[in-house]
Amino acid sequence: xxxxxxxxxxxxxxxxxxxxxxxxxxxxxxxxxxxxxxxxxxxxxxxxxxxxxxxxxxxxxxxxxxxxxxxxxxxxxxxxxxxxxxxxxxxxxxxxxxxxxxxxxxxxxxxxxxxxxxxxxxxxxxxxxxxxxxxxxxxxxxxxxxxxxxxxxxxxxxxxxxxxxxxxxxxxxxxxxxxxxxxxxxxxxxxxxxxxxxxxxxxxxxxxxxxxxxxxxxxxxxxxxxxxxxxxxxxxxxxxxxxxxxxxxxxxxxxxxxxxxxxxxxxxxxxxxxxxxxxxxxxxxxxxxxxxxxxxxxxxxxxxxxxxxxxxxxxxxxxxxxxxxxxxxxxxxxxxxxxxxxxxxxxxxxxxxxxxxxxxxxxxxxxxxxxxxxxxxxxxxxxxxxxxxxxxxxxxxxxxxxxxxxxxxxxxxxxxxxxxxxxxxxxxxxxxxxxxxxxxxxxxxxxxxxxxxxxxxxxxxxxxxxxxxxxxxxxxxxxxxxxxxxxxxxxxxxxxxxxxxxxxxxxxxxxxxxxxxxxxxxxxxxxxxxx
Numbered sequence: 001x002x003x004x005x006x007x008x009x010x011x012x013x014x015x016x017x018x019x020x021x022x023x024x025x026x027x028x029x030x031x032x033x034x035x036x037x038x039x040x041x042x043x044x045x046x047x048x049x050x051x052x053x054x055x056x057x058x059x060x061x062x063x064x065x066x067x068x069x070x071x072x073x074x075x076x077x078x079x080x081x082x083x084x085x086x087x088x089x090x091x092x093x094x095x096x097x098x099x100x101x102x103x104x105x106x107x108x109x110x111x112x113x114x115x116x117x118x119x120x121x122x123x124x125x126x127x128x129x130x131x132x133x134x135x136x137x138x139x140x141x142x143x144x145x146x147x148x149x150x151x152x153x154x155x156x157x158x159x160x161x162x163x164x165x166x167x168x169x170x171x172x173x174x175x176x177x178x179x180x181x182x183x184x185x186x187x188x189x190x191x192x193x194x195x196x197x198x199x200x201x202x203x204x205x206x207x208x209x210x211x212x213x214x215x216x217x218x219x220x221x222x223x224x225x226x227x228x229x230x231x232x233x234x235x236x237x238x239x240x241x242x243x244x245x246x247x248x249x250x251x252x253x254x255x256x257x258x259x260x261x262x263x264x265x266x267x268x269x270x271x272x273x274x275x276x277x278x279x280x281x282x283x284x285x286x287x288x289x290x291x292x293x294x295x296x297x298x299x300x301x302x303x304x305x306x307x308x309x310x311x312x313x314x315x316x317x318x319x320x321x322x323x324x325x326x327x328x329x330x331x332x333x334x335x336x337x338x339x340x341x342x343x344x345x346x347x348x349x350x351x352x353x354x355x356x357x358x359x360x361x362x363x364x365x366x367x368x369x370x371x372x373x374x375x376x377x378x379x380x381x382x383x384x385x386x387x388x389x390x391x392x393x394x395x396x397x398x399x400x401x402x403x404x405x406x407x408x409x410x411x412x413x414x415x416x417x418x419x420x421x422x423x424x425x426x427x428x429x430x431x432x433x434x435x436x437x438x439x440x441x442x443x444x445x446x447x448x449x450x451x452x453x454x455x456x457x458x459x460x461x462x463x464x465x466x467x468x469x470x471x472x473x474x475x476x477x478x479x480x481x482x483x484x485x486x487x488x489x490x491x492x493x494x495x496x497x498x499x500x501x502x503x504x505x506x507x508x509x510x511x512x513x514x515x516x517x518x519x520x521x522x523x524x525x526x527x528x529x530x531x
Contacts, residue, residue: 011151012195018144021137045085045300049293052089062090062193062225069243081304084246088293088300091222091251095289097194098282101201104146114143133391169213176216176262180255183220184227193225197285201278211277215266216259218285223255242311249307254292261288322382333386334398338517340379341405342450344372345510348409349446352416352503356439360426365416372413379406398517405513412506415499424496431496434465438504445507450514458508465504 056065069086117139124136169175186196197218204214226248265287269280296303322340326333351364383403388396416422425435441461445454 007151011148012199014144014148014151018141018146018148021141021144045081045088045297048082048085049089049092049297052086053093054089055086056090056093057096062094065090065093066243066247080242080308081300083243084250084300084304084307085297087243087247087250088296091254091289092286092293094194095282095286098197098201098285101198102278102282114146118143118147171210171212176212176259179213179216180220180223180259183217183222184224185220186217187221187224188227193221196221196224197282201281204277204281211270211280212262212266214277214281215262215284218281219255219258219262219288222258222285222289223251226251238311242307245311246304246307249303250292250296253296254288257292257295258284258288261291322378324382324385327382327385327387330386330388330392330395330399333382334395334402334517337379337383337386337402338398338450338514340375340382341402341409341510342514344375344379344409345405345449345514346446348372348413348416349442349449349507352412353439353442353446355416355422356425356435356442358426358432358436360439362419362422376406376410376413380410394519398519401513401516405510405517408506408509408513412503412510415503415506418499421496421499424492425500428493428496431493431500434468435500437461438465438500438507442507445511449511450518451511452515455508455511455515458504458511462504462508466501 052065052069056062065086069083069090121136121139121143125133125140126136169178183196183200186199187193200209200214200217200221203209204211209217226244265284266280269283269287270277273280273283322333322336326336347368351368354360354364355362383399383406386399388399425431438461441458445458448454
């Protein structure tokens with residue numbers, strides 16, 4: 001008996017290790033494509049649910065999907081209601097693991113075939129690099145999943161004599177609640193609802209538990225998986241906490257609906273699948289998540305407002321630190337950093353644009369000053385900590401673009417602190433027109449600093465300002481040579497011209513590198529190099 005228990009536990013461990021390897025490899029292989037699916041399909045809560053289901057099914061991890069979603073929310077690419085839709089869909093997508101276990105593990109018995117596959121994956125991992133090594137890791141994870149499943153089945157055959165259905169709580173309301181709680185505990189202990197469901201399927205297949213008992217445990221496992229989200233977001237950003245709270249609330253609602261349907265749906269599904277308990281259990285798991293999604297989608301907006309009231313906070317992202325937990329996923333971290341730099345750019349463009357308009361004051365810049373230093377320090381520290389996996393050239397290019405963008409933001413902020421030169425720009429009748437033109441462009445860009453039209457507009461204005469200020473600098477030097485302007489006056493004007501020129505250059509680079517970091521533009525030379 002002791003050997004059987006150890007075999008069962010070893011099988012669970014191997015299954016967990018296989019799922020982790022497979023999930024990480026799949027995420028790295030298709031990270032960019034899957035993130036594009038999430039961004040493009042989440043135009044509404046319904047399409048967000050579809051994107052969440054597809055992404056989770058593809059990478060076999062609702063946790064990885066949640067991390068991507070959190071990064072997008074923090075970056076401002078998804079609204080909170082859209083993110084809630086992804087949460088709904090992720091729960092549906094995670095049921096694919098159960099179908100994989102039932103159809104491939106139980107029906108096809110892939111454990112024997114997994115041994116040569118494991119050998120091949122070892123060769124890939126040892127001899128390959130980049131994508132080949134990731135393919136090897138994915139195959140290794142896939143093999144370990146089914147080897148672990150085979151070990152669980154072997155261990156459960158002897159374990160079933162001790163854990164019989166009669167030894168568990170009776171099939172009553174109280175008994176089902178006790179089993180639901182057991183499912184929660186199992187998920188908390190092994191930290192994987194997929195492994196918990198697989199273990200339940202094995203016990204059900206060996207007649208150690210009945211179908212209603214298994215259904216109650218699976219409901220508890222769906223609720224227990226939210227604990228990981230709560231722990232992961234403790235002390236995190238407001239948007240992370242809201243997403244975790246939405247995950248908990250949604251799973252509680254779907255769990256309550258599923259619990260109410262156990263007595264009706266489970267016998268009907270058992271009959272529909274001809275007494276095939278594991279298939280009926282996975283169908284029940286899928287059914288109650290689908291029903292939960294369909295029930296919640298029409299009320300996504302009020303549900304999101306409820307979560308926002310439960311976790312209140314200002315909408316000013318500028319004052320909120322980047323969450324270091326996102327550093328575990330380079331792409332999610334870069335999305336969040338890009339969102340933070342966009343928020344800083346929007347605030348800085350608006351404040352400087354207000355200063356450069358006719359009759360403008362530095363009130364907005366003064367208001368921004370106490371927050372800008374700490375926020376820039378936080379972004380710089382966050383970017384330095386991002387580690388890009390070997391071979392991910394696209395991810396490395398994004399990080400490089402964000403580092404350039406951060407540098408230009410710092411330089412632009414430094415220019416805004418040169419108040420004497422800004423006053424000269426506003427007062428000098430010759431410089432007033434290009435100054436006001438730049439101010440107007442900055443105010444337009446503040447509404448959406450990461451768009452191609454603003455990139456094109458700022459590039460054109462930077463080129464025109466460069467041409468005009470070049471002529472103005474030469475005319476100032478000629479006026480001083482002719483004795484029409486004092487040397488100090490020439491220095492004052494040329495310093496102001498340089499500030500205008502460089503401010504335009506930095507703003508144009510901030511917008512451009514934001515597009516490069518989003519994969520929406522290629523690196524290009526600036527409209528005018530910094531003098």
